[in-house]
Amino acid sequence: MKAKQNYEKKNEAIRQAYLAAKKAAPKKFAARLNLSWSNWGFGMEPLEQSVKRLAANGVKFIELHGNRYGADLGYKTAEVKKILGDHGVAAAGICGMFSADNDMASNRAVVRQRAIDYIRRNVELGHELGVKYFLIVPGAVGRPAVIDAPELEFARSVETLRIVADVFKQAKIRGAIEPIRSAEVSIVHKFEEAVRYIEAVGARGVQHINGDVYHMLVEESHIAQAIVDHGPRLTNLHLADTNRCALGLGSLDVDTLIMALYLIGYNNEWCYATPEPLGPGGDPYPAMYGRTTPKILDKLVRQTATYWRAREDAVRELD
Numbered sequence: 001m002k003a004k005q006n007y008e009k010k011n012e013a014i015r016q017a018y019l020a021a022k023k024a025a026p027k028k029f030a031a032r033l034n035l036s037w038s039n040w041g042f043g044m045e046p047l048e049q050s051v052k053r054l055a056a057n058g059v060k061f062i063e064l065h066g067n068r069y070g071a072d073l074g075y076k077t078a079e080v081k082k083i084l085g086d087h088g089v090a091a092a093g094i095c096g097m098f099s100a101d102n103d104m105a106s107n108r109a110v111v112r113q114r115a116i117d118y119i120r121r122n123v124e125l126g127h128e129l130g131v132k133y134f135l136i137v138p139g140a141v142g143r144p145a146v147i148d149a150p151e152l153e154f155a156r157s158v159e160t161l162r163i164v165a166d167v168f169k170q171a172k173i174r175g176a177i178e179p180i181r182s183a184e185v186s187i188v189h190k191f192e193e194a195v196r197y198i199e200a201v202g203a204r205g206v207q208h209i210n211g212d213v214y215h216m217l218v219e220e221s222h223i224a225q226a227i228v229d230h231g232p233r234l235t236n237l238h239l240a241d242t243n244r245c246a247l248g249l250g251s252l253d254v255d256t257l258i259m260a261l262y263l264i265g266y267n268n269e270w271c272y273a274t275p276e277p278l279g280p281g282g283d284p285y286p287a288m289y290g291r292t293t294p295k296i297l298d299k300l301v302r303q304t305a306t307y308w309r310a311r312e313d314a315v316r317e318l319d
Contacts, residue, residue, distance in 0.1 A: 010222045011256045017228075018259040019318060029316070031267040033258070035308060036092040038238060038276040040065035042297055043290040047075070048083045053298060057305045061092040063236070063274050065288065066134070068121040077128040084129075092272045093133040093176075093236055094126045099285055103140035104160040105153035105187060112160045119164050127171035132270050133235045134173050135210045136161065137180060138188045138197055142285055146186045153187050158200045168205025174235050174270070175206035181215040184284075189219045191230045198233075212238035212276070213252065224253070224260035231264030238276040239308070246277050246300050248307035258315045275304045 004012065022029050037059050042050045054062060062084070068074030084091060098104065102115040119136075126134055138157040147153060161175075168175040177194040188197050194209050211234055213223055220226040227234060241250030248254075261273065277300060278284040 007222055010225050011253065014224050014228060014256055014259050014263065015318075018263050018315075021263055022319070028265065029262055029267070032316075033261055033267050033312060034061055034092070034269075034272045035059055035305065036061035036063050036236075036272040036274040037301065038063040038065075038095050038274050040067075040095055040097065040288045041276060041278050041284075043287055043292055045291070045294070045297070047080065048087075049294070051083050051087045051089050053294075053301055055087040055089055057301050058309075059301065059305055060088065061090050061272060061274075063093045063095050063135075063272070063276075064091055064125075064129075064131075066094045066096045066118075066122040066125075067288075068125055069118065071121075074121070075125055077125060080129060091126075091129040091131045092274070093131045093135065094122050094173075096122060096135045096137065097285065097288070098137040098140055100140045100143055103143065105139040105147070105157040107147050107152075107156065112156065115160055116164045120167055123167045123171050123173060126173050131173060132272075133176045133208065133210065134168065135176055135178050135236065136206070137178050137185065139185045141180060141184050144183055144186055150187055154197070154200070157187065158197065161201050161206065162203065165201060165203030165206050168203070170205075173205070174208045175203070176208040176210035176235050177206070178210040178212060178238075179215060179219065180212065181218050183218075184215075189215070191216075191220065191226050191233075195230070195233065207233070208235040209233040210236045210238070212240075213257065214238070214240045214242075214244050217242060217252075224256045227257070227260040228263060231266075234264065234266065235270055236272045236274055237261070238274050239304070240275065240277040244277060244279050246303040246307070247275065247311075248303060254308070254311040255315050258312055262315070273308070275301075275308075277304060
């Protein structure tokens with residue numbers, strides 16, 4: 001028999017742990033994983049068109065673009081509630097967008113103040129919509145170069161988030177730190193670094209992690225193992241295949257990923273699997289103001305949702 005490669009050994013260990021846990025407590029595996037979708041990748045498309053697409057493909061949750069960039073910009077709560085209610089879709093979380101304009105790690109105080117104000121505005125939206133989490137990036141996406149020193153950026157970012165961290169507890173929303181690959185940000189690239197950041201902030205409302213399998217592919221030694229190791233912290237997981245396209249179009253081991261999620265009890269009302277297939281590139285943020293043919297987006301959602309459910313069915317049938 002051929003000797004297994006290291007990743008295969010980890011895959012098999014997770015598979016066996018999944019099967020054993022399922023056999024020991026089958027009721028814990030009865031509920032399915034919550035499939036959501038991050039909508040900022042749809043660009044300037046009207047929200048109602050996006051929500052219709054998700055509903056048509058059986059996606060019951062949406063991660064909303066945190067687009068309250070100013071007092072006169074972004075989603076209006078009443079309008080969003082009506083659109084979601086009309087189509088049977090619920091807001092799962094808010095995707096915080098942190099660029100050079102609102103960089104918590106910046107060495108410019110005015111930029112850090114923008115980050116504080118931005119968080120307050122968008123957490124208010126999340127509270128009004130009853131979302132479960134708010135995604136936080138410690139440094140600017142699209143700025144992989146360090147401003148001065150990593151430890152100084154880390155310290156400034158922590159100090160900035162501490163100032164506003166109480167709003168998460170007050171709003172009953174989980175502040176979730178997202179580790180992002182070093183090709184896109186300057187600090188906090190791995191789950192273990194996110195934990196160190198969370199501990200440094202020391203706020204009750206900021207205790208969770210927003211994972212992203214595309215970033216994990218290059219920063220973690222094994223995606224599913226990282227999920228198992230940090231299970232209680234994970235509240236949302238962005239999904240895309242290895243080419244950052246729709247699930248099923250790359251070589252991501254979706255089955256082992258799903259086993260890991262069930263193994264940590266991820267099939268609960270506070271946790272979501274959220275596709276965010278943005279395509280390859282060093283700075284995906286321009287997509288939020290792009291325009292894509294609706295047929296392309298329809299296919300993207302259909303391909304991903306169909307593939308995810310098929311693989312989840314396959315995993316649930318294992319015994």
